[in-house]
Amino acid sequence: MTDALDYRFYGLSGNPYVNRELDPRREDDRQLLLELDVLPPLTQIREHIARAAAADESAAFLLSGRTGAGRTTLAHKIFDLYREEREIGDTFHVVSYQKIDHDSLARVNAVIKAIRNKISRNHPDRRDELMSRIPNAEGIVPDELDLQARADFLAEVAQSVRPTMHIGLLIDGVQDDAFMDALAVAFQYVPAVVVVTRDAYNTADTASAERLAERREWQRWARHLHLSPLSGSDVQRIATNRWHIAAGEVECPFEADGVRSTFDQRREPIGRAIRWLGWLLEGRLKTYEGDERWPAADELRMPARWIESMVQMAGKAPRDPEDDHVDRH
Template sequence: MSGGVGPRGRKANVDFKRYGLTQGDPYRHRELDPRNDRDRALLVDFVGAPFDQIEEQLAASAATGRAAAFLLSGRQATGRTSLAKLIAHQYRELHQLGDDFRLVVYDEKNHDSLGRAQEVLKAIRNELMDLGGWGEHRDRLLEVIPNGPNRPEILDLQAQAGFLANYMRKRMKPAWTLGLLIEGMQNHDFLDTLSVVFARVDLLVVVTRDDYRTADTADSDRMNERDRWRRWALPVQVPLLSGDDVDLLTRNRWQHEAPELECPFELKGVRETFGARRPPVGRALNWLGWLLEWRLRKYGGDECWPAARNLRIPAHWIEESVQQAESAPPGAEGGFRRDS
């Protein structure tokens, strides 16, 4: 089934101010940073997301001094990276960390789990060197974690991870705390490797995984046969949205941009149309933005919302428009576009 739709490069010609939207399309899809108050207000609790389990995992890790580790699996545009950043924000608040916390993002592909873990440690090392810029730190870090082609044993990597954690907290002035966001998981044994490397390190580790069967994605069945990583990391399936979820998303985004105005979407239609399709959050936002824009393009009057009742977006029109967009061939006239 096609997912998000939208006109190609035409939104600049749409007058969203007719809806009282001075900042343009409120349904723009982008990564959200919960450290930003404006973005934090856009994060909503969807029905299928295990937020209670996430908080319990963070609290248990803080109490034991062990790594807070998570595996976020989901389809493209489900909001895995935004959820990872929310977890990082909660971790920072729980540990009462300020600007001395940084989230290191590593997204290079590697089908060798040991080799990828080694490259992750080098990425942490490089982050620490960039933070200080002092010669003594650089020399010591390169001595313990060299750039050479040598392939260490897994316990060597564990010792390096412990050294980095101790170094950033006790040797660097001011002390630093780092979290890890590893985007993409190619091998089914990668989390087992991480669980050994970071077994004695108190830090945040979040790994995302595409929930597809491809050559660059860890196989879920083979992963489920392994017990070690499950004792270390909390698996989280980032959900597709229900009709009620898209209803909540619609209202939340609208109220954030135009709180004094009635939302033009007939929410019954939102629930029914998207409840039947179960889109990921990114695709749902694309649909909502396209429907809002298309309604403006079909409107020929001079008044603005809510006086212009023809700008209302009724339930039957939502379903008909989505069906029309889904059935249109790629590149069809009228501004339709289909995403696979």
């Protein structure tokens, strides 16, 4: 039904409120990135990166938040700030790792192998050496110091090849509270940027915040950043920014006070807030039966009372248990 909507009534080619990962390397994404109230100040991130760069160590971050909180987008922003601080261009390479493993040492070893494979693909002449020092088939998982030696070896290779390879490591999930400590030991002296994302839920595959807080090793190494749900003012900024990017100077049909008051009462992570805005825009367009276009068609305006009633009504709609499970995780 969404495909049949004619967004030209709003002067749009499509719905501008679509949630996706953003990367500041893409020009179209840069204008969508806002410094929201709930996000950590970029000055703090830059300072942490600068201190690590001065010591020739890794700059590490743990990003915690609900599903849709914008952790991956913030990770891309951190990578961009790291490239800027280190004056790195096309020689920056991101290695992503997502596999679940409750054995922390085994998982760190697998992460190291993922970096090995990245270097090997870019420099096949070093493949034999890399596979010899970090082999695939192993009966025993290396201990922390062996893992540190392997990570240091990869750093030496990455620095020695031409062009030099600068590594950004993006790890999705923390299953065991010992993982961050093991990662800190292995990568502390590797000149790279390491970003770990963590769901802010207590599940069988997520280490609890309480247990992580009790460990000190990783906290001396990594900066822990929490991505909170948005304030109403943040949602209003997103609504206005995305509207004017798509529609130019045409008045935004969302009444600002209505967006602020509604989402101050219903705090949502950024991804879900954007989907709410898209749903509201669709809903207004689906019920419109006129011929005039916005802003001449005042029926296409979204006043505060309408926004609040629509969101409240949707929140009371019947739900399947499976839907609740998806929202929690």
